[in-house]
Amino acid sequence: MKKVLKWIGIALGSLVGLILLAAAVMALTANARLNKTYDFPPSDITLPTDQASLEFGRHRVEVLCAGCHGPDLGGIEAWFSNPALGRIDSANLTSGEGGFGREAASVEDYVRAVRHGIDPEGKPLFMPAVISGANLSDEDLGAIIAYVQSVPPVDHVTHGRNFTPLAKIMLAAGILGQLPVEAVSHEVHVAASAPGATVEYGEYMVNTNDCRVCHGPELNGGPYPDPTIKIVTPNLTPGGELVSWTEDQFFAALRTGATPSGHALDPALMPWKDYSKFYDDELQAIWLYLQSLPKLEQYK
Ligand code: HEC
Numbered sequence: 001m002k003k004v005l006k007w008i009g010i011a012l013g014s015l016v017g018l019i020l021l022a023a024a025v026m027a028l029t030a031n032a033r034l035n036k037t038y039d040f041p042p043s044d045i046t047l048p049t050d051q052a053s054l055e056f057g058r059h060r061v062e063v064l065c066a067g068c069h070g071p072d073l074g075g076i077e078a079w080f081s082n083p084a085l086g087r088i089d090s091a092n093l094t095s096g097e098g099g100f101g102r103e104a105a106s107v108e109d110y111v112r113a114v115r116h117g118i119d120p121e122g123k124p125l126f127m128p129a130v131i132s133g134a135n136l137s138d139e140d141l142g143a144i145i146a147y148v149q150s151v152p153p154v155d156h157v158t159h160g161r162n163f164t165p166l167a168k169i170m171l172a173a174g175i176l177g178q179l180p181v182e183a184v185s186h187e188v189h190v191a192a193s194a195p196g197a198t199v200e201y202g203e204y205m206v207n208t209n210d211c212r213v214c215h216g217p218e219l220n221g222g223p224y225p226d227p228t229i230k231i232v233t234p235n236l237t238p239g240g241e242l243v244s245w246t247e248d249q250f251f252a253a254l255r256t257g258a259t260p261s262g263h264a265l266d267p268a269l270m271p272w273k274d275y276s277k278f279y280d281d282e283l284q285a286i287w288l289y290l291q292s293l294p295k296l297e298q299y300k
């Protein structure tokens with residue numbers, strides 16, 4: 001009897017050992033993924049200098065970047081923070097102390113961050129915005145970079161990424177999904193259709209403003225991207241509630257958060273306060289594009 005117990009004990013002991021070994025291997029794999037260096041051909045984007053382009057850059061940055069990097073682009077501490085997974089600060093983008101604007105050697109360094117998801121050394125960034133950033137046209141990205149380089153310096157040293165060993169194991173096991181650099185297509189040049197209230201421009205707006213990140217690749221809803229928030233997002237195709245909305249009601253939902261059924265969209269989950277700054281023709285284009293989609297059933 002005792003002997004059997006002893007064998008069970010040894011078996012259990014070695015199982016625990018095996019699990020620890022597997023965990024160590026996975027943490028190392030995750031480290032290798034996070035420390036891998038990438039290289040992509042330069043975009044050779046030239047920055048615009050005219051006032052209209054800078055103003056357009058400001059508009060894009062307000063909607064696309066300020067939510068995560070702060071209204072003055074000085075970076076946000078503990079932008080993501082979870083006791084089990086660790087903490088990530090978003091970067092200070094300005095030329096002040098601790099700012100990317102001081103560290104970046106060239107325009108390509110910005111392109112590498114936003115379009116490819118890598119830092120100036122070629123290492124992966126943990127910036128989900130790259131999924132949309134990779135679709136920004138050369139022109140839009142040029143205007144964005146020109147504007148970012150023009151903002152007043154903010155002195156603010158941020159602390160980058162601090163993942164726990166558990167987060168690294170989950171990363172290696174694929175539970176935290178792909179790194180942005182592993183997920184995007186890495187085009188060298190990206191063109192956009194001309195701005196205006198068209199279906200084509202609406203598709204461009206949807207692809208560059210994270211709608212698919214939350215509402216799913218087919219826009220019929222999906223799991224929320226933050227794995228600690230367990231909700232499913234609504235269907236934006238004609239298979240969902242929007243099929244009975246008017247264009248005015250769509251504008252009201254994205255500008256005030258109020259839907260026709262009287263529901264108030266939670267700005268912490270659905271960033272309508274950022275989207276409320278879209279120009280009229282941008283919102284109209286998105287509306288036209290959503291209406292042109294095939295009718296799909298709500299993702300469950
Ligand atoms: C969803 C949140 C989010 C959005 C939106 C976002 N960023 Fe970031 N950004 C981050 C985080 C978090 C980091 C730090 C990532 C890391 O340390 O791995 C970062 C880092 C950066 C860096 C620093 C790269 C480096 O090498 O240190 C640059 C440059 C940058 N972002 C530019 C932008 C621009 C320009 C936009 C708008 C087009 C933007 N970001 C939108 C969250 C965001």
Ligand code: HEC
Pocket residue numbers: 205206209210211212213214215232233234235236240241242253259264265266269270271275286
């Ligand atoms: C960060 C995640 C996230 C992003 C990005 C996002 N949404 Fe949402 N959206 C949500 C969530 C969550 C809800 C439900 C919110 C609630 O009920 O409070 C929602 C609700 C909506 C609704 C209301 C739908 C209904 O049936 O009531 C519309 C319309 C909408 N989003 C459009 C968009 C568009 C267009 C974009 C891109 C420009 C977008 N969303 C980007 C998360 C997101």
